[in-house]
Amino acid sequence: MGSAAAAAFTIVPRYVLGGPGNTPPSEKLNIAGIGIAGRGAGVLEGVQSQNIVALCDVDWKHAADTFNRYPAAKKYRDFRKMLEEEGKNIDAVTVATPDHVHAVASMMAIKMGKHVYCEKPLTHSVYEARKVAEAAREHKVATQMGNQGQASEETRLMCEYIWDGAIGPVREVHVWTDRPSQGLFNVYWPQGVDRPKDEPPVPETLDWDLWLGPAPYRPYHPCYLPFAWRGWWDFGTGALGDIGCHSIDPIFRALKLGHPTSVEASCTLVNKETYPVASTVHYQFPARGDMPPVKLTWYDGGLRPPRPEELEEGQEFGEGGILFVGDKGKMLGHRLIPASKMKDYGRPPQKIPRSPGHFEEWIEACKGGKPAGSNFDHAGLLAQAVLLGNVALRVELREKLTRMKLNWDGPNMKITNLPEANQLLQREYRKGWTL
Amino acid sequence: MKKDGITAPKGCGGQFDKKCSVDVGSGRLSRRDFIGAATAVAAFTIVPRHVLGGPRNIPPSEKLNIAGVGIGGRGAGDLDEVGSENIVALCDVDKNYAGGVFKKYPNAKAYTDFRIMLEKEDKNIDAVVIATPDHTHAVIAMTAIRMGKHVYCEKPLAHSIYECRKLTEAAREAKVATQMGNQGQASEEHRLVCEFIWDGAIGQVREVHSWCNRPISQRGIERPKETPPVPETLSWDLWLGPAPYRPYHPCYLPFSWRGWWDFGTGVLGDIGCHQLSVIFKALKLGYPTSVEACSSGVNSETAPLASIVRYQFPARGDLPPLTLTWYDGDLMPARPPELEDGRHFGEADDNLYVGDKGKMLGHRIIPESKMQEYKKPPQTLPRSPGHHREWINACKGGPPAGSNFEVAGPLAEVVLLGNIAVRLGQKLYEKGLKLYYDGPNMKIINFPEANEYIRSEYRKGWTL
Secondary structure, X not given: OOHHHHHHHXXXXXXXXXXOOOOOOOOOOEEEEEOOOOHHHHHHHHOOOOEEEEEEOOEOOOOHHHHHHOOOOEEEOOHHHHHHHHHHHOOEEEEOOOHHHHHHHHHHHHHXXXXXXXXXXXXXXXXXXXXXXXXXXXXXXXXXXXXXXXHOHHHHHHHHHHHOOOOOOEEEEEEEOOOOEEOOOEEOOOOOOOOOOOOOOOOOOXXXXXXXXXXXXXXXXXXXXXXXXXXXXXXXXXXXXXXXXXXXXXXXXXXXXXXXXEEEEEEOOOOOOEOOOOEEEEEEEOOEOOEOOEEEEEEEOOOOOOOOOOOOXXXXXXXXXXXXXXXXXXXXXXXXXXXXXXXXXXXXXXXXXXXXXXXHHHHHHHOOOOOOOOOHHHHHHHHHHHHHHHHHHOHHHOOHHHOOOEEEEOOOOEEOXXXXXHHHHOOOOOOOOOO | OOOOOOOOOOOOOOOOOXXXXXXXXXXXXXXXXXXXXXXXXXXXXXXXXXXXXXOOOOOOOXXXXXXXXXXXXXXXXXXXXXXXXXXXXXXXXXXXXXHHHHHHOOOOXXXXXXXXXXXXXXXXXXXXXXXXXXXXXXXXXXXXHHOOOEEEEXXXXXXXXXXXXXXXXXXXXXXXXXXXXXXXXXXXXXXXXXXXXXXXXXXXXXXXXXXXXXXXXXXXXXXXXXXXXXXXXXXXXXXXXXXXOXXXXXXXXXXXXXXXXXXXXHHHHHHHHHHHHHHHHXXXXXXXXXXXXXXXXXXXXXXXXXXXXXXXXXXXXXXXXXXXXEEEOOOOOOOOOOOOOOOOOOOOEEEEEEEOOEEEEOOEEEOHHHHHHOOOOOOOOOOOOOHHHHHHHHHOOOOOOOOOHHHHHHHHHHHHHHHHHHHOXXXXXXXXXXXXXXXXXXXXXXXXXXXXXXXXXXXXXXXX
């Protein structure tokens, strides 16, 4: 690669040739990071065995530590400028911005033939998740969503126990997180609050307009960043978006789920600004091959499913978790309950190859290896289901949804029984932004 | 002066024992109240009516003489409902809030302190209607019961399980007519639910869901720090009654006390006695074996914004064990597939019965086509003349009212047990427990510290 390649590039841009360049396993990837403070710093650490050649953040003060850590990387504020200027120098991009920027950043990179690692949830809307996944397939780039749990031993065990029939056919799954609350008196981030009225000045180091990206304009306020954007409809995706892509992922794998047939939700009072304080979301999935239809119920904000009889007194039920209810037993995470049953059963046969690590999977895929575990074909489907749950929570639909649940035609990306709800599958971008 | 449970102000001629402890220093009791109390006490010393062994016999042709306690809010409605009788005395701690009601009954004597009213009016009243905040239900009802007065008390019957139990026992002993204010129990719908389920319309029921999404006072908040002055018309000390002292704040009243643990009982306490009543009757429930709860976050001051409470009931006769799940704060069970698109899933509150052979939403089998096909069973339950009328009739020697305390007491206990699980939710989750309950002995068996919530300590000067 080097200047010759760069020269060639000005004549025939690589992405026009229909795909990314081949980086042999012996060579290092050249990676650019978008959104590099916060979780982005962790993502870069995950791929630091490669060359980190360019870094982009809308707040250079917030991102200062990361910039300092990679002094050789060029610094940018606007990912569009970075991708244009560094196009010839980079093979791959990591995206760890707030949720509302995931899709535009990933899509631009994909269309340039760059491999993409993008934090969860894949995008901010169902439509974006579909489009980003389609584009990645078309451009044959290596992709991975940031749900690192997918690479774990536990995820594999869940699949193998269920596929081995350890709890019989599964018709019911419960999955929960205590987020956005954190124990008794704290919250990870606020939800159920209204938009602030005061307009403090934008910090000098922050490019507020770029932070907003495709989201509708609103004045700066420190209540949005860092991190707390997760609770705001315009920027984040609530507890479900944050944790759902982690904890529903093994359920998707073990039960071979695809599109749900319906979704419904109930929650504490919602407003147009933030997600509710606590919610439950019910998904219905159809039969898949030998597997019967399954009901999946999501709980957040401190809500939980009933404690199963099989769980011994004194055994913690978990601040977050997964409970599989099978015809012949129950599994809490990757453990059969009660523990005596787990002991009697032993280990199911290994059917899934073990992972070299979540980031390593992606790096290998970028170098011609097999697709990473949470590549966008998988992650796109998962994220669409997760984000569909948020549609069922929308205040605009509350009244209507007391009279029906949302019936979902996944392949056609369409809510079939409430046409107006389809408007909530995507949203208009601010002028100047496109997917 | 031993007046079973009756306490009265200090300084009334030295006739009161140590239990008397109303803060007269505040000067909020009128001179008339004091003089009245002293007179009543004098009469009382001669032949207290309760010593004679129960309430007087009132023929149906005669009118009851009724006193109302807590008349500003719901109390006004209750008084309307018993308006066929004589309303002879009224009591409220806020002259301003209750002003309209006092005016409506110009012949009724007006009081601020129920204890003084009961002492003074003892010989003039047959029955008492109680619609104060939850935390004063028990002390008022108990005083009245021990004086041989019939009692109508708003739901929930009391603020703690212990209070419910004691009131139930005392009412039984005193042979007074009682009724809790869950007026839905008198409805046609409740009877239909019972008759359908007993007819096997949906088979054996193992699962019931009940929810209430009414916005009931602020919840999920902390105690205010500012201490605004007490409005002149309000006797704050009397409003607090047996609850621990705290400075006045308008966030507590009127009505909004419901969300505060020291005064109210949350949405479950407020509405649970309404909605669970029909489930108790139709499915012949008694005490549950266990209860667990989760919520959107609970603190020691207020009930959570939203909660789910799950009760497990044992088999009863031919009836299989049952799981009862309560939801509030806009939480709901999953929409049953039997319910047709376009039909409201239970308005603000409803019950969903899941049977072996079908489901019922409220008193309708779903889907509606199945309801239409269903051959309704003959009426087996007598219809009600009306909730308040039931009580009036019972006071005059008629059959016990539908929600007399033998029925209402255990129901309210179970409702309040749910609140204990809500309050301890986080701790129980950390300990890996749900609460196992020994109903007859009023004891949580696997988590001793939970028993502290079964009975609350009263402020000095107050006893049950």
